[in-house]
Amino acid sequence: MTSAGPPHTPPSDDKDKAATRIVTFAWDTATMALSRYRSKFFLVYANDHRFLEPGKRFHSSLNVVSWHSNQHSKRGPKVASFWLNCSRGNGDAEDPDGVWYQLLHADPPMVRRTGRKRKEISADDGASAIDCYELEVLVPEEGLIRQCYYCLSWEDGERRYSQIKHDKYWCSSVCVSSNPTNSGCD
DSSP, rough: OOOOSSTTSOOOSSSHHHHHHOEEEEEEEEEEEEETTEEEEEEEESSSTTTTTTOOEEEEEEOOOOSSHHHHHHOOOOOOEEEEETOOOOOTTTOOTTTTHHHHHHHOOOEEEOOOEEEEEEETSSEEEEEEEEEEESSGGGOOOOOBBOOOBBBBBBOEEEEEEEEEESSSHHHHHTTTTTTOOO
């Protein structure tokens, strides 16, 4: 699937922000999208499917982040790359059923290899050391799917959520007014 509007051009006003679409790709019968919270990237279903329970749009975590590391601080800069260490296993880059293959062969392109790799403890089993390859995210920030910080609902592509502060988004004025602590939004 393709995204509407120029994903590489930053929106100039609120009307343009509402028109910016989530960048998605097809994986079998599912429509997938990338999401990010601080330095952590996720693969999520971009729309509800009959085979999923309502609200269960999370597919997998794509990387492991140490919040105590200077490189991945809670308030650190937005990152444009991650070390693939998937909660469902990285799989083989040549296996069409694997996350790594799907990310590398997505249309439109979602990520590309940087050529760097390092060893990490596997997010899949938590015990073995695996090679993790660095992937550069090609999807612009406004093309990532967002989750409401308050009610945990996901965007549906019809209306984009409003950013409150940092990586926190709110789905509606109901969530903003229902949250007594939203003024600080740490």
